[in-house]
Amino acid sequence: MSAVSNGVSLAEPRDFLALLKPRVMSLVVLTAITGLMLSPGHIHPTLAAISILAIAIGAGASGALNMWYDADIDGVMSRTAKRPVPAGRVAPETALAFGLGLALLGVCLLGLAANWFAAALLAFTIFFYAVVYTMGLKRWTPQNIVIGGAAGAFPPMIGWAAVTGSVSIESVVLFLIIFLWTPPHFWALALFKLKDYDNAGVPMLPNVAGERSTRIQIFAYSLLLVPVGVAPWLMGFAGPVYGIASVLLGANFLRHAYATLRMSDGDPKMIAAKKLFGFSILYLFSLFAILLGEAVATQLVLAFGG
Structure with missing residues (x-):
């Protein structure tokens, strides 16, 4: 099924939500908030909320970029075949643009709300997951999960850095x-x-x-x-x-x-x-x-x- 039928996109809001991998994002949000709350120092509650939102957006960007690149293998796996891109509801170029836009938004928002060290750590995390893991390790080595797992482990560190500017x-x-x-x-x-x-x-x-x-x-x-x-x-x-x-x-x-x-x-x-x-x-x-x-x-x- 094509992502476009008679010039009309088949994508619904829930398809773009699915691109964010909301279950993974929930873990990212929980661990990032935990890192933020455990850190020494003080951050204004509003800035803390914006920082967590920025980290969540960054996690969503990673998910969208992963689904864009992995559409070919997602389509032949029972667990992932119904994802928006392999199912034909979202065009690959749309998923790519969506992911890149969210990545830029999340990094800039975190830099402005907290500090640029935390923002750089978020940018590195997105790069590590989307490029190092998804485009590289996942298809090349059986140790893909060991090395690539670092991307999912960064959120509490980013939350900590949002308050302290360090790790x-x-x-x-x-x-x-x-x-x-x-x-x-x-x-x-x-x-x-x-x-x-x-x-x-x-x-x-x-x-x-x-x-x-x-x-x-x-x-x-x-x-x-x-x-x-x-x-x-x-x-x-x-x-x-x-x-x-x-x-x-x-x-x-x-x-x-x-x-x-x-x-x-x-x-x-x-x-x-x-x-x-x-x-x-x-x-x-x-x-x-x-x-x-x-x-x-x-x-x-x-x-x-x-």
């Missing part, structure tokens, strides 16, 4: 939580979507190294992730609620990762991998939601508790 060890820890979470999260998905990636010619780890090697690496990254997930409490910039939750959530993450490790090759149901994938989303959202909740509570106590 710190605390923001690096927040970065590392997402960075180390990304491989087990996406490789679990790749295990039960292996045929999709085969059809698209994308060299995901299970397709190249095999299922057993993938399961071993999932477990190895999980072993690295869990202590880093507890680190904010150990380092003193998260409270006891986070400490307890991060330990319990981490133990459950390892339980799912171990169950995935013990799966047999060619398991038709992939139940353990599916459970790990689902729980990994809950794990990351929970960690950052609790961090954010503690930060907000601390601010309220300082403001009204005397």
